[in-house]
Amino acid sequence: MRRRLLVVLASLTVALLLADLAGWGVADGVRRAGGIVLGPVQRALSGARPDELAAARSENVRLRTILADQQRRAADLDRLDELLGSATTAGRTxxxxxxxxxxxxxxxxxxxxxxxxxxxxxxxxxxxxxxxxxxxxxxxxxxxxxxxxxxxxxxxxxxxxxxxxxxxxxxxxxxxGDTESRPRxxxxxxxxxxxxxxxxxxxxxxxxxxxxxxxxxxxxxxxxxxxxxxxxxxxxxxxxxxxxxxxxxxxxxxVPKPREVPRPTTASPSALSSAVARAGGPVPATASHPTGGGR
Known part of the structure; x- marks a missing residue:
């Protein structure tokens, strides 16, 4: 019986912590109700054996550790969402x-x-x-x-x-040897x-x-x-x-994106005119062609 009560108390502790973190308005009401309902239970447990109290404390520590880990993971996810939605990473892999x-x-x-x-x-x-x-x-x-x-x-x-x-x-x-004073x-x-x-x-x-x-x-x-x-x-x-x-x-x-297609170059009309005139052919208005290139 006492072991079951210990589990109930530990579970209610975690529930109150989650309610406070979530900002639920019912947290105060739950806390008051818990004080009224669990008061007799806590008095009954005051006579619990040392090993039962130690087990309850150990379980409480374990649950608090789990809660802290979940809080850290949630904070990391929030920061990651902010980073992936920022202008710094927009359009990049x-x-x-x-x-x-x-x-x-x-x-x-x-x-x-x-x-x-x-x-x-x-x-x-x-x-x-x-x-x-x-x-x-x-x-x-x-x-x-x-x-x-x-x-x-x-x-x-x-x-x-x-x-x-x-x-x-x-x-x-x-x-x-910088002559200017700059903040750390x-x-x-x-x-x-x-x-x-x-x-x-x-x-x-x-x-x-x-x-x-x-x-x-x-x-x-x-x-x-x-x-x-x-x-x-x-x-x-x-x-x-x-x-x-x-x-x-x-x-x-x-993640770097190396250039896979050579960038095309455009020859100016005057340069093309000179080249075509030397060849004795007609002069196009404009022309462009890829001539290759490095990455």
Missing amino acids: VLPARVVASDLSPLGGRTVTLDVGSRDGVRADSTVVSTEGLVGRVVEVAPWTSDVQVLGSAGSVVAVRVGPAGTLGTVRSPLA GSLWLSTIAPGTAVVGDVVRTLGSVDETPYAAGIVVGTVTAVDSDRGQLTRGATVRPATDPDAIDVVAVI
Whole structure:
């Protein structure tokens, strides 16, 4: 009899926890009713043997562990839905992943380990993104895991376009001896004058051949300050990363799409006119033809 009552109490505990999490209005009523109905039961159990009480406590711990695991899984699914519905992954083939380890480099920067690897289709130099934007690139791949060099790590340089005009530049971690004061975790943007960045400009990846190591158009961050003009050839600026490196959790690995069909080229009418005139033939108004090309 007492064992059955212990099971009833444990089940009601879980029911109340779920009601509170779901925000049900009946939770208070259930709690009050439980106090009235189960009061005598609790008094009866006060004389339970130690082994029965220990079993009840153990079952309660087990149920709470199950509940916490379900909460974590639900939170991961919510973040994954948000990521797959974001502009960062729109129109791309991606492989969802979760960060399972993180390591700070003594040279500066961070490396994170994902729970996907070569058996899942991950390749080195693949772009890794979060809902907010660029996370980094895959640097090492094992059968079931892969390591990602996070944006801003030492030696990580990303070609970018800045602002509405798409000014070309590069983003990296601040260099040693930097004369500008930059907030912790910020990035250093370098552009060629007169293409000067302004505060508020969005910085996006320029992109690479076959989308490796960086796919094009991924948000890198936002310009928060512009360096003083000291007559140098390049102009610098401070960029706040779109993704917080200390809070990377659910991410997506972009699956590269290599070019399979050569891009066609179009010859200008003037060039065709000269060629045809030398051959002594008629001159067409326009013409275009594929001449092949590399990937």
